[in-house]
Amino acid sequence: MKLAWRWGGQSTDVELWTGKVLFGREPPPTDDDSRAGGPGLTGVLNRALLDESAADQFPVLRFLDPFDVTVFNRRQVEELTPEIERLVRWATEADELAACEDLLRLARKCLADFKHDGFLVFIGD
Numbered sequence: 001m002k003l004a005w006r007w008g009g010q011s012t013d014v015e016l017w018t019g020k021v022l023f024g025r026e027p028p029p030t031d032d033d034s035r036a037g038g039p040g041l042t043g044v045l046n047r048a049l050l051d052e053s054a055a056d057q058f059p060v061l062r063f064l065d066p067f068d069v070t071v072f073n074r075r076q077v078e079e080l081t082p083e084i085e086r087l088v089r090w091a092t093e094a095d096e097l098a099a100c101e102d103l104l105r106l107a108r109k110c111l112a113d114f115k116h117d118g119f120l121v122f123i124g125d
Contacts, residue, residue: 012045012066012124013037016106019117022071033109036102037123040095048090058083070122074110077120081107 016034020026029035048054049062060080064070072080084104091097110118 012042040099044096066124074118
């Protein structure tokens with residue numbers, strides 16, 4: 001599958017939300033424990049998602065919208081987590097590796113802490 005766009009602009013952020021945040025009943029989290037991303041994540045996503053030979057390695061991540069918000073529910077995060085583990089191998093810079101490890105930590109936290117009502121929210125430019 002060929003992607004016709006370049007991934008995002010300066011930064012891709014990811015936050016771990018509950019349904020209360022998603023539906024506007026609470027503000028988004030501000031603690032670092034519930035956030036990941038940045039320019040390093042954007043760089044590794046660019047490399048991995050735009051490489052045609054890797055398209056089958058990222059069947060869930062390919063649905064990210066680089067210019068909008070993409071929300072994955074807990075069940076989707078179960079499918080997404082192995083892709084994030086593969087994404088780590090695409091990191092070539094220290095900031096990319098750190099961003100991927102933070103994203104993997106958030107995905108695992110979503111799976112461990114929420115039976116329902118946990119969401120990974122990717123915020124593009």
